[in-house]
Amino acid sequence: MTSETESKRRLAAIMFTDIAGYTALMGKDESHARSIIEQQNSILYPIVSKHGGKVIKEIGDGTLSRFASALQAVHCAIELQQAFKNVQDLNVRVGIHVGDILIKDGDVFGDGVNIAARLEPLAPVGGISISERVHAELYSHPEITAVSLGVRKLKNVKHPMKVLALTGKELPAISFKKRFLERPRLKRGMRYLAGVFVLLLAVLVYFHGRMPVLADVPSIGVLYLKNLGSPDDEYLAYGITEDMIIDLAKAGSIRVPPLNDVLPFKESESPLAEIASKLDVRYILTGSLRRSETNFRLAAQLVEPSTGKILWSNRWEQPSEKVASIKGKMIQEVLNALGVVPQGQMAAEIQGESTSNPEAYEFYLKGKYRYDRRQNLEDLEISRDLLLKAVQIDSTFIQPRIVLARSYAQVGDYDKAMEIHQEALRMAEQKGSVGEKAEVYVGIGVVHQHRGEYDNALDYYTKSLEIFRQVGNRMSEGTTLNNIGVVISDQGDKQKALEYFTQALEIRHELGDRRNEIYTLTNIGNSHYYLRNLDKALEYYSRALDLSRELEDLEKQSLTLNNMGFIYKELGDNEKALQHFEQALAIRKELGDLKGESSCLNNIGIIHYIRGDFEQAKEYWTRALGTKQQLEDRKGEADCWNNLAMIFEDSDEFETALDYHEKALAIRQEIGEQWGESSSFGSIAAIYQTLGMYDRALEYLNRCQEIQKNLENPKGEGNVLLSFGKLYLEKGQSIKAQNFLDSALVKLIEGKDQEGRSKCLLGFGQLELEQKNYPSAILKLNQALKIADSLNLPKLEIEIVAPLALAYAQAGKIDSSAIILKKFDILQQNKKIKRLTRRILWNISQTYSTLGRGVQANNYLQKAYDRVMEHSEKMQNDVFRKAYLHNVILNREIISSWEKVNL
Helix, strand or coil, X not given: CCCCCCCEEEEEEEEXXXXXCHHHHHHHCHHHHHHHHHHHHHHHHHHHHHCCCEEEEXXXXXXXXXXXXXXXXXXXXXXXXXXHCCCCCCCEEEEEEEEEEEEECCEEECHHHHHHHHHHHHCCCCCEEEEHHHHHXXXXXXXXXXXXXXXXXXXXXXXXXXXXXXXXXXXXXXXHHHHHHCCHHHHHHHHHHHHHHHHHHHHHHHCCCCCCCCCCCCEEEECCCEECCCHHHHHHHHHHHHHHHHHHHCCCCCECCCHHHHHHHCCCCCCHHHHHHHHCCCEEEEEEEEECCCEEEEEEEEEECCCXXXXXXXXXXXXXXXXXXXXXXXXXXXHHHHCCCCCCHHHHHHHCCCCCCHHHHHHHHHHHHHHHCCCCHHHHHHHHHHHHHHHHHXXXXXXXXXXXXXXXXXCCCHHHHHHHHHHHHHHHHHHCCHHHHHHHHHHHHHHHHHHCCHHHHHHHHHHHHHHHHHHCCHHHHHHHHHHHHHHHHHHCCHHHHHHHHHHHHHHHHHHCCHHHHHHHHHHHHHHHHHCCCHHHHHHHHHHHHHHXXXXXXXXXXXXXXXXXXXXXXXXXXXXXXXXXXXXXXXXHHHHCCHHHHHHHHHHHHHHHHHHCCHHHHHHHHHHHHHHHHHCCCHHHHHHHHHHHHHHHHHCCCHHHHHHHHHHHHHHHHHHCCHHHHHHHHHHHHHHHHHHXXXXXXXXXXXXXXXXXXXXXXHHHHHHHHHHHHHHHHHHCCHHHHHHHHHHHHHHHHHXXXXXXXXXXXXHHHHHHHHCCCHHHHHHHHHHHHHHHHHCCCHHHHHHHHHHHHHHHHHCCCHHHHHHHHHHHHHHHCCCCCCCCCHHHXXXXXXXXXXXXXXXXHHHHHHHHHHHHHHHHHCCCCHHHHHXXXXXXXXXXXXXXXXXXXXX
């Protein structure tokens, strides 16, 4: 066995520690400063030993330790920082790196030691900085999180390195602003700012006021390859361009705009510097291809437009069957020129061929070209036939399967999409293709997400995230974090979703990925919207809008304008909401984006619906429905039928509303959209409950509950249980109502649904009120009101204050009842409240009657009676009318009381 007194090399994790501000401490109180070191060492030595490490030496107020693995070093550092917090003035920075070291005479030397020493000063006080190599070894430990501090040039280290800081575990938070301002590049730039300002201004004017904001990672725009051969070969230029973009993006810390961003420059004669500016990239890859009967030629060059420098160029001419292999060689040479080194197996996948069969590759390119440019059902079928031929020729070829699965998922045929994805996954596992496996995981996650199977979606997204982290694919990591945030948000945990969106935003900043940053800013805004932080939501949407305008991205401008419209809707400013929705619609029309146009039409319809202008709402929703049908967007069509049904519900035309809800339900069942199917069941149940047809309502609620259980969504389950509780409450079956409300509250708390919780407490309050248990009713209703008020939900608030005013009145608390009645009067003026329900009018009538104010009591009683009669007179179905007038206890009470007063 070799002893440590002999020289030997090994791979090890090196940890440096240093006490921040120690020199100043020595100047103030030398004795105290020395005691700090003693306290540090008394803590450090046993913890290092506990984690399998060894303290090599003490260096002044610092230490150097080594460990067998990065994970041991990281766990040790975290525990140390937690322990150091308990000692006054013991403020320590830690740096960790994994690398080759030389052990000699009990000491350690080498680049691994030098890098760890250079990392330590970059850590925040009380924090831990690590190298990217350490971070890569932590991919299977998602509980250990980190944020990027950028790519740094470390002293005496040859190549720049990416540096990260650990977060969580009581470690100091790292703000993006701080990391950005402390970048060495920015500090150097600030020193030279005065000297270059005039030159910069001239350049900005030349390029119409905008230059790309360059991150510390390479950014490259791959322009559409010029087809110098037959026009029939255009599919080659399209397909190979996209394949190059996808493969380059897999390489790790690199930013590559997607094909959709590049396509507008296909025929552009603009200078490359201007194109680079618009794509927000530092480098441009241009090229051309030509295919003859026997040969294929591909030529390309990599340019830095800001300097005009050609970093790399090459040309290949080989037999036509070598197309795929030529592409792989070219991508590897481009990455070499950029200094980007793919990690592990990903390097081989990028260089290799997705298929060795040239005929299969050609059918794949033709199929994808036809699919991406499809305009009708015929195009879709032709593209699928071409992709199937590619699979039939080479059964191991995964990419055509992925596109095929996507083609079925996008039209709602989720079973077929899942079947194809599962086969693609088996192929990827057999081939050992890590990158393709991650792609398939994402595709399967998307299908589960569309089905509303959120736990399954999270499982597959998390699997893909682990792979992206393992291979260092930062762009895909950011996208997947974003997807996970969306799913968690749909599950109801908006706060947790916000954490994932924030992680995604960190990666967008790191990569300088400003286009995708818009989406992430939007999702953060969405989270704040659902958390009712409306001002915060508007702030993030405004940032997204400014960035999309700066990048001249019309699609994202429209998206953000839509979101801002919803904020103004929530704030009660319908005029401003309408302005934003109409601006978004104008952009969609300019883009010729029918799908986006239909979304805007839907939103404008919502504003007219809120205003009570049902004819205008019906017009816009009918136009949206026509567009959805034209696009064969079955899910969107179902949503439009659902919206139109709401108009007829509010107009008391229940027969038509039921017909439209049934149309929506049929589509949702056809495409397997469980979440929407459950929603339709719930809407139909609510109508039958209104009509007093309780058996039919229960039938649909039971079907709704069955789906929610399958979805394992506590929020959804809670709301169905709440509906059961309200139904039995209306029927006067208090024990059943109590049981369902109890179960509902448990699920709603689990699902973090505050609005549902408020509605549940309202149900409890109404139940206690009917049982004349006034103190308990007042307590429950006040709790419900507090939540509704915090969420800014005036429609729910007015539902609560009506029985609350009655509870106070019947409890003899006249002053309190009067205060609540004043709140009721104020709420009536809110623009969100179109009209008062029969129950609200009845509760207020009873309140005034209890208070001895007969005129007001009779006034509200008359309104309640009129509402009942209006409903019944619009019912053409005699069965519906009889059930409504005779089965609903509330209606019988209103009619009976009115007759006593007026007959």
